[in-house]
Amino acid sequence: MRALALDMGGTHIGCGVVNEDRLLANTSIDAEGASSLADLLPVVTDALRALLLEANTTAKECVGVAIGFPGIVDACHGTIHSTLKKYEDAPKLDLAAWAREALDLPLRIENDARMALMGEQYAGAGRGVENIVMMTLGTGIGTAAILNGRVVRGVHGHAGCLGGHLTVKFEGRPCHCGNVGCAEAEASGWSMPQVARAWPGFPESALAKLEPLGFRELFTHAERGDTVACDVRERCLRVWAANAVSLVHAYDPDLVILGGGVMQSPEPVLTFVREYINTHTWSSWGKPQVQAAALGNMAALLGAVPLLTEEMHGASIKLQ
């Protein structure tokens, strides 16, 4: 079974053609400066058509288009309910009409972190596991949960995907979401530079010369012994680990998958979070496994087939 897949990230849109759990072809569209999704859709259409050629297949051979979107999504009705500082026009677009007109295919849309977890369960670190929580550590902190083999969505589509907005510091930093002290507001790609710049001694740190400042630079300078970088890295690790404990206590998984840009080099994050979960969770049965995501940036694209074939009560598209 073949499908087209889109992963709408903060800085780029991943595009792919998949066959079951394999990626046949993929590319990436720069979305950094894009003000609207509507402007990008023709580019996306062209990219998908080129990928179909590259994969030596056609839209007719695909079951549909699956989109991972960074916001609150009603997967059942195929609508976007809320965005967060990116693709603000998306809720008003008729993406199903776009997919039908551009590719003559049905469309399903899901929160990007949920689709990434569906991909990891189908083709990556979560194969064969029925109870999983995933944290995607990137520009923001995306999360998702699968319990008893079913994606956790909640009555308004919020459940599972707002795990980066659990409070880890109730007197902490304001978050875009309206909360204070979310994990995302304390240790994500957008908040970490703010934390670092406010750190005592920052002007003397090697980090002060870097613009933009990302996790790659933070971790590199921590390894070189820069004191501020070490301190800020330690603080990020503690925030992620504390957030992971909250997710374990909330959802009771067998497996925690850590993904996102930070995990391109899994250490020291993987070891730190694993040990913290082992020592800090209350469990009557043992401790959940902690694994690095296996599919990297491709996880959401590989969630296309499980999303398109999921039995969804009242869903607007039917697939053969």
Added chain:
Amino acid sequence: MRALALDMGGTHIGCGVVNEDRLLANTSIDAEGASSLADLLPVVTDALRALLLEANTTAKECVGVAIGFPGIVDACHGTIHSTLKKYEDAPKLDLAAWAREALDLPLRIENDARMALMGEQYAGAGRGVENIVMMTLGTGIGTAAILNGRVVRGVHGHAGCLGGHLTVKFEGRPCHCGNVGCAEAEASGWSMPQVARAWPGFPESALAKLEPLGFRELFTHAERGDTVACDVRERCLRVWAANAVSLVHAYDPDLVILGGGVMQSPEPVLTFVREYINTHTWSSWGKPQVQAAALGNMAALLGAVPLLTEEMHGASIKLQ
């Protein structure tokens, strides 16, 4: 439909005979000094027999015994998996055998906070609502969730009931559960006195003369203008509100119910948490309602009939 109900609290065991959503008779057994549950069972048996007489009914007219227990419970198999500083012998007891021998009745057991939420949904503040999170603010912080009308339990029985152990302060106080900075470790009946005693100016506060120090005393002296009491109360309110936001973001409910001893006088907790949720949750649909529990200490007892009649896959007891 009649049932016997037990609510095993930290300081006492609530005992009741219920008929559907009404309490026919109830009493309370002091459990403060009890070292083991086994020692208390004969007292419980006597109390239940006396209540049956008082309610002018018999065990034969009841469908079963329902127990709310403060720990990790496998409701499906009727076993207790983990305790937390109370009734430590309970996991080894055969409570089903006790109920059969003492009362000739089948037994179901559930986490006490879950059973309280089942009671509130059946007979209290949650009537007619299918998506609810409840926080019980007492000696500890108990939580429970009902989503799409089903009690959230998770694969190992941990989900929903460990919401008081979500991290609200990642560099906070150690908790009995193993975590650091849980809501319970920052603002519960057992931790609040520790927080107050460490507060600057505590020796000069009216609170310093109180032993034991509970929420009733804290709130009374805050109303009288004691500065330390005001500050500590404010901090408790922020912890509870931040924890409530985490629960809303985790479970996506339509309604948050606040219960426990603190809510015997619902203000200022209710107003504070309601306003905090309105301003601090990310929502694409509106904000969840925030209500005080309607059943007080009786909530768990009134969860007996919904617990005993719940269709539970693979459950060990069958009821007519």
